[in-house]
Amino acid sequence: MRKGKNMGELDEILEISKRRGFFWPSFSIYGGVAGLNDYGPLGSILKDRIYHEWKRIYSSIGGIEIDTPSVTPETVLKASGHVDRFIDLAVGCNTCKSKFKVESLLSDKGVEKVPENVEEAWNLIKDIEIKCPRCGGQLGEPFEFHLMFPIDSNGERYYLRPETAQGIFVNFKLLLNFNRGKLPMIVYQQGKGYRNEISPRQGLIRQKEFNMGEVEVFLDPDVNGTFRPDSTEKLTLLDREGKIHRESLVDAVNKGIIQSEDHAYFLQKTFEFAVRIGIDRERLRFRQHRKDELAHYSRDCWDLEFRIDSSWVEVTGISDRGTFDLGNHQKSSGENLAFENGRLARVIEPASGIDRMFMAVLISSMVKRENGYNNMKLLEYMAPYPVAVLPLQKKDGLSEKAKEIFSMIREMEPYAYYDESGTIGRRYARQDEIGTPYCITIDYDTLEKDVVTIRDRDSTEQITGVPYKDLLTHSPFLTNPILKKVRK
């Protein structure tokens, strides 16, 4: 495969993904829609494996899962603050056509007021005589810019949820009951979120519809250190003042870089998750939000960021939402959402962008061999196809024997893959590019002695003479000690 010159990591991943079936732009036969992408056959499997590992991590510390609708009534998102905060008033310059947020223009003039509607914004702009900050031209009439997708049905207004979190908050009472009234309570939800991005770009990085994995950790607000980090691995931490620290999470708490032990613990869990699915730890850092960039519901937030080429992309935000959401829903619904005696639980929220994690996994795994071919070094439990069965050649009954063995292997590993086309080298290369960790080759020894050859993806080394019946005694397939032997 020839490559265009100066292809960035991102371009390269987009190219491989489309060609090999990880993901591609949606609706492309109609010209495509920016910010919407399809997962292909391999991507769908890999995405599932990412979710699977994520659930394992949070269920292993007692988390429980729920699944709530995307379509959300306006009252819920009004209470959560999204209806007011996710609609921006914007204004355009008549001369240079630049667009600005009214809110930021006002705050530049020292007016810390968020106008309620178009009229109020228009009057303020005229009163203060705000001009275009770029060219000094006359500003036009303000307009609303919706960052949520509205749905109107039978006179009722709904929105597609901008985060899955609200589905957890509104279920707090039922969940707490399920949890037999006890805190801490960890609830997680996977699902789609929707944001009307102004300029979606870069494949899966900024989309209008995206996969999220959100965890809401409910804590007693008066108890610190329900969860404590214990990792001594040094990580890169960029605090809100822009200062870079190289500290373990344990030390970061001791030195006050991270203000809460519970918060730090979920930074640790987040990092664990990222590394567990195969993201390169050297490309990760935590960055604390500045006060002025915090979301309306957040009082402190650390993002896990992943480096692509030379820029950093948020893959998970670990936010301290305090009692913001439960408080608002309690007020708005009239329901008592306290866990005891009128006290509201404090919430820590690790919210992962699964699509971005997915990209990070692919980018971390992609390596170029000396011969110029690609190798996708996915961890073996992450690879879409854990194993491929390949006859050395088609003739002399090798094909028939291989199919026979393949059907046995597929009994316990349904995602096993069979390929007999062309030459063996080409088939190895094909499997390398999609990250299949092991190939089982059926050769002439198989016909005579019922033994196969196992070939390891990363080293390309093989062990010969493995009785194939031994491969069939271990389920799940990848725990087979025979496979470990070839991988040192």
Add this chain to the structure above:
RNA sequence: GCAGGUGUAGUGUAGUCUGGUCUAGCACGAGAGCCUUCCAAGCUUUCAACCCGGGUCCAAAUCCCGGCACCUGCACCA
């Protein structure tokens, strides 16, 4: 959303300036077959594209207009 650039098979590209020999070339890929006792080898053969819609013209991949998408920068990213 703004400015600039770009849009040709599954992928990467040639051709576009200077309209006609382009029934659109090449490479990779994919399929069928041959060969081959282990790393995209070789041979035969097949598949598959001018982003969409208008216009100009005898004639449009090529020129013009509109739309859509992508890239880079700015803004946005709650």
